Amino acid sequence: MTIQPRAFAHVRLTVTDIERSRAFYDAVLGLPVAFDLPPDADEKTREQLAFLFGGVIYQLGDSLLGLRPVASDRFDEDRVGLDHVSFAVDGRADLERASRHLDQLGVAHEGIKDIGAGYILEFRDPDDIALELFAPGG
Secondary structure (H helix, E strand, O other), X not given: OOOOOOOOOEEEEEOOOHHHHHHHHHXXXXXXXXXXXXXXXXXXXXXXXXXXXXXXXXXXXXXXEEEEOOOOOOOXXXXXXXXXXXXXXXXXXXXXXXXXXXXXXOOOEOOOEEOOOEEEEEEEOOOOOEEEEEEEOO
């Protein structure tokens, strides 16, 4: 018998500067915040939310995307660990809108690529973490 997960519960990215990263993810993805430590939190709340490490967790559909600000180095997809994070969108038109949005924000990105099974749009966050948007083909 094997473990049979049905989906990812969450992904948490380790970042160097939470303000810079939050500004980027807020502007690019605009996800609602699921967990964040309020500035006026009492000690009990601080203890309950200690797992945030001063970061934030966003709601992404049925999953969560977290930012954990404890890194002191730079991302490298050629090290053991994370290669990239891919976010699903509905179709190629969404990638075209995303490309224009990234342009407006001044975020460098690749062109939309046809990879056979669908289309991808690749870009990087402020810590150079590789991100992509994926749209199914068809």
